[in-house]
Amino acid sequence: MKGAHLSERKCREILHLFCEDLTATQIAGVTGVSRVTINAYLKMIRTRLAHFCDQEFPRHHLPENHLSLSGSPDGLPKTSYFGFTRMNGYVYSTGLTDMSRENLISWQKQHIDQSSGSMTAIHAVADFSNWRLYRRDMLTAGPHSNTNGDDISGFWGLTRNRLMKFRGVNKNTLYLHIKECEFRYNNRNENMHDKLLHLISRHPLHELQ
Template sequence: MSRLENTNIITNKIKIETSAIRKICYFFSKDFTASQTAAKLNISRQTINSYYKIFREALFDSYIYSQTNGIDLNITYMKIYEKNIYFLEEKNKSFLLDEESFIFLNINNFIKDKLEQTLENNKKINSVRIIYNEHTKNFTILGYYNSSSDLEEFINNRLKKFRGIKKENLNNHIQESFFRFNHSSDEIHKKILTYFSIL
């Protein structure tokens, strides 16, 4: 299903009016859990999760890092729930670098071969400044430093409210946390309403 109907949508044989979908959208944009939204709207958690999944797919599929110039970049390391996380900082936004990253085709190999041990073993540095050469597809290290970011605190605080996350779902939660860190709730709300034509 690519778009919600303007009048209603049928999920699990339950018809939900557009007004209810708008409310679900609102609570999703405010980062309420499915359980919290279900309690607020008196709708089953399973139904709320179905809509949340639709919203996430619509939002995240269009969320692509578009930087193609050979410029200075900053890669920062942090640890979330015993998982090593690397992210790119650019223009006041943060982009997760993981196995599914398509920002640069060889970025993960570069991290593993050149950065991983240094960043993980040194508590005084957590970031590296690099230059990416678009023609040779190579990276040059300019220097290491200590970066202070609100992102780690934001992710840790956000994940706590789920009261336990299955290991297989952790990466999805981290990806969503990056998206929410980069976008205000108002932006998220407007994007969903616009995408599904339910303004």
């Protein structure tokens, strides 16, 4: 990063500690790098992860009111509502606009239509202003319905536990944190450090500056 004057070895150490899921304060303490610099690096890493996750989202499942990193005027979408879509053991998240409690109650009563581009393509909605998850389980989806439900539960549990350790996440960066949780959950059986190194080698972080 411009002005940081960190060696490649130190940058790799920061990346390793990020993969170990340490906070910025903890990483600063271990590396001896200022928390301001660490936060700047972590934001770039999370932005790269968010771009990757946005590209991985099955396009035909995107709801009409979705928010994306590339479509936001200032680069970071701002919302407290996120929709979760499950598919083949993966869970995808997307920011949602124009949401309210009334809209969520109405959505829960709708039938799930996997081919629809509306909110019916979403299996659960999280309200991060109140830490509540609204679900619409596929009770008649057949023998795999419980597995699918566990995907949502597992992702919500990971996301909730990770974000609560920060003692509150700024709404301006919530999107990046949700996408980081998505990346961690969908790659939980892989070596995150190696996968992230490969991703950054293809798309270096300095491109984000």
